Amino acid sequence: MxxxxxxxxxxxxxxxxxxxxxxxxxxxxxxxxxxxxxxxxxxxxxxxxxxxxxxxxxxxxxxxPEFGGSVLSPNTIGGTGVAISINLAKPADVDAAYDKAVAAGASTVLEPQDTFWHARYARIQDPFGHVWAFNAPVANP
CATH class of the missing domain: 3.30.720.120 (Signal recognition particle alu RNA binding heterodimer, srp9/1)
Incomplete structure (x- = not known):
C-alpha cells in the first residue's frame, strides 16, 4: 500500500x-x-x-510517453544504470532465488558465486530490462 x-x-x-x-x-x-x-x-x-x-x-x-517521457523502461533506453538488490539470509537462498528467476525467463548476468566481500551473490536481468541482485552473507574466513 x-x-x-x-x-x-x-x-x-x-x-x-x-x-x-x-x-x-x-x-x-x-x-x-x-x-x-x-x-x-x-x-x-x-x-x-x-x-x-x-x-x-x-x-x-x-x-x-504522453506525459513527457521522462521515465522510460530499460528496454526503451537500451539498458539500466541500476540494480535492485535483494538481501537474503543464507547462501543457499541466493542459489534458489537465482534458479527460480532463470527458470521463469530471466537471463544470467552473473551466476551465483562467493565474493571478496564475504557474500554469496548473483545477478539476473528480467525480460523488462531490470537487473536484480541476490546477496547473502557467507562465513568470514
Whole structure:
C-alpha cells in the first residue's frame, strides 16, 4: 500500500513495457504479491502497482510517453544504470532465488558465486530490462 503504516524509507519504482506481463513475471520469478494496482484510462497500461517482494516493496508502472517521457523502461533506453538488490539470509537462498528467476525467463548476468566481500551473490536481468541482485552473507574466513 502506498501510504500504509509500514512504508519503507526507500522504495524502488520501476518503469516497464507491458505492466501486466511484468506483474505476472515477478510473481513467478520473485514470488511477488500484487498488493495494489490501478490501470490507466486506456485499460491496457498499469498506472501504478505495488508489489511485495522478499519483505520489501517495489512500485511499478508502464511507460507513459504522453506525459513527457521522462521515465522510460530499460528496454526503451537500451539498458539500466541500476540494480535492485535483494538481501537474503543464507547462501543457499541466493542459489534458489537465482534458479527460480532463470527458470521463469530471466537471463544470467552473473551466476551465483562467493565474493571478496564475504557474500554469496548473483545477478539476473528480467525480460523488462531490470537487473536484480541476490546477496547473502557467507562465513568470514
Amino acid at each position: 502506498a501510504f500504509g503504516p509500514d512504508v519503507p524509507p526507500i522504495q524502488a519504482h520501476i518503469c516497464v513495457k507491458d505492466g501486466l506481463a511484468a506483474i505476472a513475471f515477478y510473481a513467478k520469478a520473485l514470488g511477488a504479491v500484487n498488493t495494489f494496482h490501478a490501470m490507466a484510462e486506456d485499460g491496457k497500461r498499469v498506472m501504478h502497482a505495488n508489489l511485495a517482494i522478499y519483505g520489501g516493496e517495489v512500485m511499478l508502472h508502464d511507460e507513459f
